[in-house]
Amino acid sequence: MQKKGKVDATREGAAIVLQFLQEQGFVSARKALEEESGLKYDEKTQGEHKGNYLLSALAVYKEYLLSKTPESGEVEKERAIEEDLVNPKGGPTKPVSEGKKLAATHGVNIIDVRFSYCTNFQDIVASSDAKGSLVVTDIQSGSSATAVKPGFFKAPILTTDFNPTNNLIAVGCMNGGQYIVDLKAKDKAELLSGAVQPEVVGDLEKHGKYVNRIRWNRDGTLMATCSYDKEVRIYAVTAAQEEAKCELKGRFQFRRGVECVEWGWEHNAHLLYVSLQQDNYVHSIDAKAMKKADRYNMNSFGDDHVSFSALDLHASKDGKYLIACTDKDRIIMFASNSSKQVRNFYGAESGQYFNPRAVLDCNHSNLYATSYDNSIIGWDVGSQRPSAKLKGHSKMIRSLHVHATEPVLVSGSYDRSVRLWTVA
DSSP states (O other): OOOHHHHHHHHHHHHHHHHHHHHHTOHHHHHHHHHHHOOOOOTTTGGGSOHHHHHHHHHHHHHHHHHTSOOOHHHHHHHHHHHHHHSOTTOOOOOOOEEEEOSOOOSSOEEEEEEOOSGGGTTEEEEEETTSOEEEEETTTOOEEEEEOTTSSSSOEEEEEEOSSSSEEEEEETTSOEEEEEOOOSSHHHHHHSOOOOEEEEEEOOOSSOEEEEEEOTTSSEEEEEETTSEEEEEEEEEOSSOEEEEEEEEEEOSSOEEEEEEOOGGGTTEEEEEETTOSEEEEEETTTTEEEEEEEOSTTOOOOOSOOEEEEEEOTTSSEEEEEESSSEEEEEETTSOOEEEEEEOOOOOTTOOOOEEEOTTSSEEEEEOTTSOEEEEETTTOOEEEEEOOOSSOEEEEEEOSSSSOEEEEETTSOEEEEEOO
16 A cells, blocks of 8 residues: 555656646647546646656756766767856846836837847837837936837837847838838937937838838848748848948748747857747748758657747847747747757746747846736746746736846836836
8 A cells, every 4th residue: 555645746746747748738648647647637726736847857867867977079068058057157147026117108008118239229128009109218317208109100010129230220010011210319318309300211011911020130230020921031231321221132931920030149140040830840041141041849859749839039149049938838948059958947827819028138047038917937047946026017018128238127018018127
């Protein structure tokens, strides 16, 4: 007869395996285990049994095996990755914990927020909304100004991105429109003065459906756009003294609607990562050769079963890692340009019609992601343990971005507010 403690441990272990099978999409295997164990998977009560417990245990066991294995190139790589994640360059960064509402005024739902990474506009946040207006706010002074008034664009703004080297901002809209806008300001003081009038210097061919992402590459010479029309476009942009010139360099068709594009950093700065609807791969485009490059299977077992899709991608600033934020309460951290999963994070909820966002802080100490319960969840990357739950928004959080050099986040919500999150 089994002792009670052993029975409880067995049931606990089986419950964790049930959660793991559910998260991985192995529904038939989960049902088979339910039948043999007598346990039933209940999504409402199973939250305490997270699959990352099992993954963490496997990681510890794998580390033990590595310690008993003769050195090899692969072993050295894995140890280097683990050392980098546990002890990031510059030392661990404290998680953000304090939030405050910014002065940006919007009368309708906020759809996108974005920090500027341009030196002249450092600490500027752009927030855009369902009426097509764009407000800029200085997080240091709190000053705010409407840079683009409602009606300037004929559709809601879904996505924006500041050029990292000049005063251009790229804008993508719900009607498929995509634009390059000259903010007509040389620095943030002039931008906030209200004395300048923005001008569209690039009115590009519309996508067939709304624009999901518009992103500059790291030196501001290329701009990528994507849409549910299954197409990614890459433009070369040169900013002359009085005008910007834009040339279409490549059009790339995919088999499904495109959810997201994200440029790599450092040695991967020439790569554009792409995620699709109902697809278990992260695709890539080589912007040097201007052709499709490798694709990476997000399934840990290498199969082609689509149990989740990546709704958001985020590349670490050192070029080493790529974050895939999925539609199944799971965020995966990959070693760049590989299918190697180095971390899995659970705890942020993904509801129907919810578009989650995830970001790493500047030295990948902490990961943050939006959750369906109107909060932002933070994790310590080294341990994969939750480090923060940021509350303040009262409705769905639509966008999340991170400061270029500081552990500071900005979020925008359907509660019509922009909130800034900092270290206490």
